[in-house]
Amino acid sequence: MFLRSDTGLDFAGGTVARPFGRAVLPPAPPPTRWQSWGDEIARIDWVPDLGCDIGSRTWWRGVATCAALCAVTWTLRPDLGPLLAPAPAALTQAEWDEARAQGIAPLAFGAGTGRRMAANDLVRPLADAPERPQIELAATLGEGDAFAKVLERAGVGRNDADRAAELIAEAASLKDVAPGTRIALTLGRRPNKMVARPLEKLEMRARFDLAVSLTRAGEVLQLNRHPIAIDRTPLRVQGLVGSSLYRSARAAGVPAKTVESYLRAIATKLSIGRDVHAADRFDMVISRERAATGETRLGQLQFAALGQGKRSLQLVRWAGDGGDEWWDAKGENERRGFMGMPVQGRITSSFGWRMHPLLRFVRLHKGLDIGAPHGAPIYAVLDGVVQAAGRAGGYGNFVKLAHAGGIGSGYGHMSRFAVRPGQRVRQGQVIGYVGSTGISTGPHLHWEVWRNGRAINPKSISFTSVARLSGDELRRFKARVAELLAVRAGAS
Numbered sequence: 001m002f003l004r005s006d007t008g009l010d011f012a013g014g015t016v017a018r019p020f021g022r023a024v025l026p027p028a029p030p031p032t033r034w035q036s037w038g039d040e041i042a043r044i045d046w047v048p049d050l051g052c053d054i055g056s057r058t059w060w061r062g063v064a065t066c067a068a069l070c071a072v073t074w075t076l077r078p079d080l081g082p083l084l085a086p087a088p089a090a091l092t093q094a095e096w097d098e099a100r101a102q103g104i105a106p107l108a109f110g111a112g113t114g115r116r117m118a119a120n121d122l123v124r125p126l127a128d129a130p131e132r133p134q135i136e137l138a139a140t141l142g143e144g145d146a147f148a149k150v151l152e153r154a155g156v157g158r159n160d161a162d163r164a165a166e167l168i169a170e171a172a173s174l175k176d177v178a179p180g181t182r183i184a185l186t187l188g189r190r191p192n193k194m195v196a197r198p199l200e201k202l203e204m205r206a207r208f209d210l211a212v213s214l215t216r217a218g219e220v221l222q223l224n225r226h227p228i229a230i231d232r233t234p235l236r237v238q239g240l241v242g243s244s245l246y247r248s249a250r251a252a253g254v255p256a257k258t259v260e261s262y263l264r265a266i267a268t269k270l271s272i273g274r275d276v277h278a279a280d281r282f283d284m285v286i287s288r289e290r291a292a293t294g295e296t297r298l299g300q301l302q303f304a305a306l307g308q309g310k311r312s313l314q315l316v317r318w319a320g321d322g323g324d325e326w327w328d329a330k331g332e333n334e335r336r337g338f339m340g341m342p343v344q345g346r347i348t349s350s351f352g353w354r355m356h357p358l359l360r361f362v363r364l365h366k367g368l369d370i371g372a373p374h375g376a377p378i379y380a381v382l383d384g385v386v387q388a389a390g391r392a393g394g395y396g397n398f399v400k401l402a403h404a405g406g407i408g409s410g411y412g413h414m415s416r417f418a419v420r421p422g423q424r425v426r427q428g429q430v431i432g433y434v435g436s437t438g439i440s441t442g443p444h445l446h447w448e449v450w451r452n453g454r455a456i457n458p459k460s461i462s463f464t465s466v467a468r469l470s471g472d473e474l475r476r477f478k479a480r481v482a483e484l485l486a487v488r489a490g491a492s
Contacts, residue, residue, distance in 0.1 A: 157196035172206035331469035345372030367448035396438025412446035
């Protein structure tokens, strides 16, 4: 695009027209030789980037420019010469001692720190500063730290540190000492500076209910136990669900992990998003320990309840044969759901008739093939007993589990096993690892499920199991429920 002032022409509608009353400028004269040389010199890059095009003509021109500038700088450098000043008067001995006391200089040159009095008739200089008779220190036990090593780093001698660790271990296991525990130390006077100070006293919290101290009696360290009274009354928290069950429980002072445990327990019976309403009331009992020294420690959630008008859901944590599980207040434990995937991956071949990829004929595929990386863990889909774990023809390394209700499951083509025949396994326990043994085209898991000995589609099966307590165990369970319900909400 051109402007009118650039060419003296007007452009309108695609037709060139000479403007009225404006003269046409004559063409510019050709440049002279000096002007051409000046333009050529102006276009030359005298200071190119020496990191690019190394060895080219432009690069050598930049090197020449750099050398020329360095030479000019060296030539024009100033010559200052020495600066003359009068020599200071020599210090007297008293002035020198005073200056040395106030000056900052290396200790190797005899300097001191801070102002001090020079030696005179009333002041006698000491060869060494006297040591304090005792030093009080504090050490903190870190994650994975050895107890004796912590004491040695704090300045305790090796023999005293080992002996202290032995004495503390008599009162409490050193593995039970929580990381972050603070250790108060008192070190005594030493005979000379070439040895470590002796351990005179040690105080620490070995357990939540026990404090210990070490004191020196002559050349021997003695252990003193100081039991701490613990109140184990549980904490009961109740409140209205409101707009959010999680936020309401957190606002009531329940720790986040405890709220998560409560939600997981309730979710085994109800749908949190569909069945829980704003007018419902939550109720939970948490194990708690309160020390006489003022510390409080919260434990596991023991009771989870949700009041919904005339009906109420009450769940109690109870240690059965399979570990801690949630049982309702009647002493029943019901588990519902569908079989989950035994390995993380994608289904590469479904249940049904298919053309075998290696044998090349149509036959019934009795399970699911799940593609997964070699060595990926394989999990048991239900609680059960290992019936077989070994080589099984085209299945390769094969594990067979027997479950309740006439259900069985099999896992083939494993690379290695993690269980043995006769072993009881829990749902979600690792039983082996993905491989490509037997008749296989690559690493994957072949998963089969049988009901009463007949192969069925694993994706179609659901399970419901109900366990009931009886006898003495039921009576103990009922007593536990009554004990938890007797706890007052917010009682201190």
